[in-house]
Amino acid sequence: MRHSQTLIPTLKEVPADAEIASHKLLVRAGYIRQTAAGVYSFLPLGNRVLKHVEEIIREEMDRVGAVEMLMPALQPADLWKQSGRWYNFGAELMRVNDRHERQFALGATHEEVITKLIGDEVKSYKRLPLTVYQIQSKFRDEKRPRFGLLRGREFTMKDAYSFHQSTESLDDMYDKMFRAYSNIFRRCGLDFRAVIADSGAMGGKDTHEFMVLSEIGEDTIAYSDHSSFAANIEMAPVNNEYLQPNEEAKPLELIDTPGRYTMHDVAQYLDQPLANGMKSLLFKVDEEFVLVLSRGDHDINEVKLKNAYQATNVEMATEAEINEVLGANAGSVGPVHIDQIDVIADHAVRSIMNGYCGANQDDKHFINVCPDRDFKVNAYYDLRFIQEGDPSPDGQGTIQFARGIEVGHVFKLGNIYADKIGAGFLNEQGKQETMTMGCYGIGVSRTLAAIVEQFHDEDGIVWPKAIAPYDLHLLTMNPKHQDQFELSESLYQQLQQKRFSVLYDDRKERPGVKFADSDLIGLPVRLTVGKRAQEGYVECKVRATGEQFDIHISELDEKLTALLESSH
Amino acid sequence: MRHSQTLIPTLKEVPADAEIASHKLLVRAGYIRQTAAGVYSFLPLGNRVLKHVEEIIREEMDRVGAVEMLMPALQPADLWKQSGRWYNFGAELMRVNDRHERQFALGATHEEVITKLIGDEVKSYKRLPLTVYQIQSKFRDEKRPRFGLLRGREFTMKDAYSFHQSTESLDDMYDKMFRAYSNIFRRCGLDFRAVIADSGAMGGKDTHEFMVLSEIGEDTIAYSDHSSFAANIEMAPVNNEYLQPNEEAKPLELIDTPGRYTMHDVAQYLDQPLANGMKSLLFKVDEEFVLVLSRGDHDINEVKLKNAYQATNVEMATEAEINEVLGANAGSVGPVHIDQIDVIADHAVRSIMNGYCGANQDDKHFINVCPDRDFKVNAYYDLRFIQEGDPSPDGQGTIQFARGIEVGHVFKLGNIYADKIGAGFLNEQGKQETMTMGCYGIGVSRTLAAIVEQFHDEDGIVWPKAIAPYDLHLLTMNPKHQDQFELSESLYQQLQQKRFSVLYDDRKERPGVKFADSDLIGLPVRLTVGKRAQEGYVECKVRATGEQFDIHISELDEKLTALLESSH
Incomplete structure (x- = not known):
């Protein structure tokens, strides 16, 4: 993509309302713009990184046998009244009337719609288990939208729902989803923990949150320094073995x-x-x-x-x-x-x-x-909060605290929704039973923000390869210089033919502006066509390490392949 | 994809509210389900065909240099008040208040949001022209939602917006978009006409509608039987050369x-x-x-x-x-x-x-x-409606009438929105000018319905290859028969390795049920593993022609490639 053809409005100034790195950098580097409080437009670069996260999610969902579909944002109020959430979801649920004064919820989540749909269409154990997912916009009217994509009012979410004949079947899919989520966040390059969580207002029990470790996280995670144990501090059980005091009882x-x-x-x-x-x-x-x-x-x-x-x-x-x-x-x-x-x-x-x-x-x-x-x-x-230094509840190591950003959530819903909305099936004996459900969410736009929180430095974003909007940033020091211009143009074509994705800064701007923008935008590898163009040499810089060297174009293909494979 | 793993709830009965073929068949074949009047869920097959249309659109948009982005559905009422459409869009515009009683429009279209965004971010002629697009859900509260996906209240749309320094630049992009649209609908297999249209409530002038020819279309197209001339009957100019009468004037x-x-x-x-x-x-x-x-x-x-x-x-x-x-x-x-x-x-x-x-x-x-x-x-x-048999206004051939379904629309907006919302730039001389705009829409879900209107027979849908949810429908006559089961399973794996997409009907259902569902679902080629499995023969049926023959599995690859290339 030529810079001149797309929209990358980089900013020198930090936006006044931005408090955290991901918010500042995604705005400054021209990935997003606010349309209203908590409501963002994804500019071309932002849309590309969003799509990259979505593709990773799709691949891992497909691998566990979840099937993609697409549900609407407009949801009849009646369904939400059946589940009871019309009343107890509170002001976060956005509501809209149609021209005939019929009430709708703007989809904050889709348990109601999918349970109704599956209840209507699946009548026999033969069609179970069934797991569906979608990637789509959600609406939640946060009281205080802030932190850019971290706490928005309209955001992209992947939500999956599974339907089962038995809790064993649910447990099986829950485990698969747990592994799929681990794969997804690992492929996004993230340092995360799957933590035991509270099921809260969603109902159900047995639930894990996937937390990206970050100082700006709103949740505290208690984790063991010697095992995989991790829990939201709200939920962490305490190992209740205490030393018995070795002294005489005195009178009160x-x-x-x-x-x-x-x-x-x-x-x-x-x-x-x-x-x-x-x-x-x-x-x-x-x-x-x-x-x-x-x-x-x-x-x-x-x-x-x-x-x-x-x-x-x-x-x-x-x-x-x-x-x-x-x-x-x-x-x-x-x-x-x-x-x-x-x-x-x-x-x-x-x-x-x-x-x-x-x-x-x-x-x-x-x-x-x-x-x-x-x-x-x-x-x-067991009534107290766990503390740093406590023994880990699994008996291995001691507890440490960390802050985390919740990016995913897996739930065993049981049959709460199936009961309320009415999703039953005939079992092998021809008897009516209620379906058992799981639900599994990922905040897609929020994951993006979490990635930036973990991958940035003082100059800008440092994208993991799998997420970066393009593999390579091709810069021309001086496009008016014929050698440089011609080499840049031919490299732009050749690199794309070799299946690298390339952002080509073809603007007539000073080199300093281009270098600063390139660091800010944060593609894995920068190639600069400068004074040695005539000899066939370009400068190569690795964004993550700062490593910088001249390389002859004949060796470029091999070197770039190696560099991009090694980065995350 | 295994049938047993996905959700394809086919129906024998025609849904009571369905009046037209696409509505009946998309519901009956398990592609869509109604969630509310004019609001649909896309089941797994429906989602796949939707994505196929979207991919074609993306490729053609990218080819003309349009850049993808993503704007929100929640749009501040203030922007719509600036354009005046908050008042004159009428009840079709859905409106929602947030928890602080701030008003929002649910995006029926995005001229306001994009004009504001580009006006804020693009300040110089150096960044023009610029063309962006998105594929996303739109909301329009139709008075009488009907005809399934043809007239819905929430639907997928591709909308593109171009920004220019001059009308010449706009004319250039308009022509490119016109060709891109022609490519898109041609690749969807559609018989369509680009017709001169009325710009209506959107403002602007110079506009074409892309109409898929269909008896159930709501618009009448006047077209020449000897040239490419076509116009919405509302807009068709009349060739005003009439024979002068050859008689004496008599007294009144x-x-x-x-x-x-x-x-x-x-x-x-x-x-x-x-x-x-x-x-x-x-x-x-x-x-x-x-x-x-x-x-x-x-x-x-x-x-x-x-x-x-x-x-x-x-x-x-x-x-x-x-x-x-x-x-x-x-x-x-x-x-x-x-x-x-x-x-x-x-x-x-x-x-x-x-x-x-x-x-x-x-x-x-x-x-x-x-x-x-x-x-x-x-x-x-020129004040009259053109009539069938009139000479074509371009002097070539005579006028015929046809009914059409509008699937796309290209507009020269001029500077109406740029004026109202305030999108200006500095020209080469450093003088402030107003941007000139074009906008270009495609109803994606509506295009799907139009395709089914043109591609069906009495047994079901007959998808063009480029749109079909899968290339091949693999059926096992009797999965309990070991030979048939094994051959089916191995074909399922092999065909996918050869890059064919396969829907594999692995259900324990009677052959009659599977054949009927297969015709209904409408994949280009059906392969049936039956009695000749042991000899390595399967039956191959081409959905579009009804052609049917036995083929040895050793010849399958070559034959399927040829069949799928020839179909549309």
Whole structure:
């Protein structure tokens, strides 16, 4: 492609609203432009990288036997009402009325449409399992669209849905998809982790998120430094083996702790370790009050609390509620002499001996507190957030934290949607059963942004070969110089015949402008036709390493092939 | 692709709402399913044919130097207000509010978005001309969605936009696009005409529609039987050379024509040819009344009338207005003694000698009327619809009529949008100028439907090779028969290695079901593995011709290559 024929509006200035590298660079290098908040146009280069990611996804989907189709963005509200999501998806679901005032959702996802379709068309076990996918635009009205392609309101997504006769069949496809996703992100050159995740509002259970490691990620991943264990911090189980204290139980004692209301202040005042304190928090779990204990140096994970009670709603009690239920302010509450409400505790609390806790009187704490002697614990659960340095739950290595960008998600949906929308089939015995489903998403445009987050330097983007919009950037130092012009033109033709894709900067611009644009755009290899054109020499620069050398055109083919194969 | 692995829900019954062949067959053969009125899901086969049409379009767009990009469906209302189309596009434009009550249009077309984008990014003549295109979903809330993919509310479209420094440059790209479109529809196997069209609500002038000839088409095309001339009947100019009558003018005479109010009744009553009558119609042209004359056997074309006056609005006067302005009922009006309003006439009227017309008195007509002697004509124009049998306007052959389905449209927009949205550039002299634009659309899903309209028989679809979802349909008569099963499986692998795409019907169904489905689905060549499997013979059937023969597998490769090359 000739630069003069396409649209690559590079910018020197960083766009005012861009906070992260991928947003800045994709705009500056002329890949995308904002059309509205969270809504982008993909310029020619942006469209090419998008298509490259899509092609990798297609190949891996085809390999696991998923079949491509295409569903519409306009989805009848009735289907969303059947699934219940018309009401509980919230303001993120964009809604539109047609000229006859019939309501439609703008596809934020396609569980409803595909479940209806497959339920209507597939009636027998003979046609199962079946896995379909599509690559298409999705709409989600994010409250605060930001970070360019990372959190947009209209974005390209690959979504796949599988339909099964049994959970075994679902498990089989889930594993295949898991491997396909790993292949896809590996082929995109990404450093990622498949992490155990919360199934959240989508329903279902058994779910993994594919996270690209990046400091700007919105999620925290807890991973082992010695195994493949990785989980979203929300979901990471804790290895609950604690050292039993080796000391005598002392008698319970009430003491004054004037003005000490935080675990930290109390620990300091008592000159005791934080780990000896019992943090006591009052929660409202589905309208019931529950006092929840953790060690002073641990934090309660509300997702785990919710799961422990199989509750639909968990929230912290208000200051007024705490006073009413426990008779003291938040900084002075504790589990001793409580019998009107449940007291539950994280496993770590059980190993505290002669600890301390609030006394349910303002400015007073108990010391020498022993769980199960001084207060009753209704149940011990895994309730706390995992911490860096904790042993890995799989017994191998210790936990480290990293930030991650979610680029993919695989779900075992079970039969939630099939039940609600009505997707059944006749089994081998001629009996009606409900289908079991899986769903599998990849944020395609978001993956692009994640790639740029991992592949850039101070000069611009450094594309992995598989994603780069073109293999080669061909530059002419001075197109007015006949030798240079002719060699450039002939190389442009020849390299394309050799199946390299080439962006040819044929503009009448200063070399400095061309070099800067070339670094910004970030193709794997740059070829510069300059002063040695007459001798048949061009300069070759490898974007990723900065390696730079002159090479005779007779050796170009072989060298380029080697270079492009070695890069990612 | 194995039939058992994909989704091809064929139907024996014709869907109740399907009126035309493409709608019936695409549903029956399992290519598409309706998700809502005018909104379709493309099942795996449907998606494949769609992608094949898209690939042809991409190749031809790339060839003329158009560059692919991708714009969003969500478009800020402000842009549409700037162009004025927020108000005059009507109910066809779907509108949606975001969570902050900001208004968006769901892209029905992308002139506004692209003009804004190019206006912002291209500032110099050095970057012009520039032609971009995209293939993407469009939304138009049709009043009566029907005919399956022919008139949908969400559909795939290719839209291209070109930006120029001059009209000469636009003319050049327009010609290239015209040829590219011809190539595209030819490669799709279609019998089509490029017809002169009305630019309608899109603005601009100089426009051609690409029409696929089909009886179910909604447009009438007037074309020459001896040249490439073709025009939408709305736009076809008339060759205005008429024979001058060879008779003496007689004196004007007023006669009674009791109860004769139509041209036909009057002609019969007077025993004169229709062509001797002067049909007189009162129009309101931008609020001015105008009496418009044509020959009795001709019909007034309101588009031509509108263009003659360069009017924005033309409508027939009401019965009350006719009475008020002319003093008689519609069936008795005429041009004699009219001076209070304009009288204009089609060229054919000038050649009438001793004709007849209404007398502006109920139940009375004049006979022996001679234009320009008995009444004043303010101007003669080309005002009538062309008719079958008329000489072709290009002087070659005579006019025939055909019905057509519009699949593509090329427009010279001029600078309408560039003016309104503000897309300017600095010319060679450093002076600010407005860009000149062209736009070029293809209804991709509609093209699919048009192909099926031209390529089907009573048993199903008969795909042209370039569009067919697969090249070959491989059937096993009896998969339980070991020889047949093994040969089928090995052929399935081998044929794919030879680069044929294969749909393999591996279902345990009766041969009759498989044959019927195969005809319905319509792949170019069917291979049946049956009783002669052990000898290495399969049956080969060419879908288009019905030709059927046994062939040894050793000769298959060569024969299939020849067959597939010869088909379309």
